[in-house]
Amino acid sequence: ETGVTQTPRHLVMGMTNKKSLKCEQHLGHNAMYWYKQSAKKPLELMFVYNFKEQTENNSVPSRFSPECPNSSHLFLHLHTLQPEDSALYLCASSQDRASGMQFFGPGTRLTVL
Amino acid sequence: DQQVKQNSPSLSVQEGRISILNCDYTNSMFDYFLWYKKYPAEGPTFLISISSIKDKNEDGRFTVFLNKSAKHLSLHIVPSQPGDSAVYFCAASANAGGTSYGKLTFGQGTILTVHP
Numbered sequence: 001e002t003g004v005t006q007t008p009r010h011l012v013m014g015m016t017n018k019k020s021l022k023c024e025q026h027l028g029h030n031a032m033y034w035y036k037q038s039a040k041k042p043l044e045l046m047f048v049y050n051f052k053e054q055t056e057n058n059s060v061p062s063r064f065s066p067e068c069p070n071s072s073h074l075f076l077h078l079h080t081l082q083p084e085d086s087a088l089y090l091c092a093s094s095q096d097r098a099s100g101m102q103f104f105g106p107g108t109r110l111t112v113l
Numbered sequence: 114d115q116q117v118k119q120n121s122p123s124l125s126v127q128e129g130r131i132s133i134l135n136c137d138y139t140n141s142m143f144d145y146f147l148w149y150k151k152y153p154a155e156g157p158t159f160l161i162s163i164s165s166i167k168d169k170n171e172d173g174r175f176t177v178f179l180n181k182s183a184k185h186l187s188l189h190i191v192p193s194q195p196g197d198s199a200v201y202f203c204a205a206s207a208n209a210g211g212t213s214y215g216k217l218t219f220g221q222g223t224i225l226t227v228h229p
Contacts, residue, residue: 004156042115043157043202043219056216090156100145100206102217104156 002026004105006091012111013081021076021108023091031097032074034066035090037107043090049074050097081112116140117205119220126227132190134223136203139184143205147217148177148188151200160201161188193227200224 004025013019025032034046048056049068063085065077074091088109092102118137126132134148144165149157163170163177163186170177176189190197204217 006156040221042117042221043217045216045218048216092156098208100147100208100217101159101162103159104149106154106156 004091004093004103006089006105006108008108009106010109010111012113013078014113015081015083017081018077018079020078021089021091021110023074023076023105025072025074025091025093025103025105027093027103029093029095029103030071031094031099032068032071033092033094033102034074034076035092035104037088037090039087047076048097055097078110081110083112086110086112114139115221116143117203117218117220119201119203119223121223122221123224123226126193126225128195128227128229129192132188132193132197132225132227134188134190134201134203134225136186136188136220137184138186138205138218140205140207140218141184142207143218145206145208146177146179146186147204147206148175149202149204149219150197151202151222157202190225193225195227195229198225198227 007022031050035043037043046060047066067075088107090107091105094102147162148160150160151157161175179186200222202222203220
């Protein structure tokens, strides 16, 4: 595997379910990001991790819970989501937080019923 | 407050012609700008970037121009090819510091369609 991978690619869940999104980067980077892309809106930054430490939480509701066990892996734990949370969730990585160039995974298309 | 704006939701161009995609920004702290390309069912892929110390950067068929006084950048693709059809996002960051440090702020995207 090369680059940034995300699983699952598609996820349908009910509002009472608990699920997790997984991201893995094979680039040796130290910063990882979660973005949300809703229809007809710009990519919205959710969380930033730099050297496994969370450095940014962009006012994200607590029903989204990130986890970064090491510099290569990033998770987004989901619980009691709302239908308006349906979106494309993108993971990205960069050499470090100061590096402007980020590399993106293919995304997880999430549908909340 | 949207700090990066792409005012054209879509652009249609004939193969072989020039495609010009535009982007405006409001935050004077932005000093690094990028263009990403996104195909359906894929994540954005990096295309070209420019630092604020330059006003032009070229890579093959792709050229990015930066006008700092106007807070405007543009991406020129020439000649355009059908395979260039995708959504193009501009993004900006402030690597020198400030509240936008280490963050990419994206525009809404422009759908480019290149007709054969």
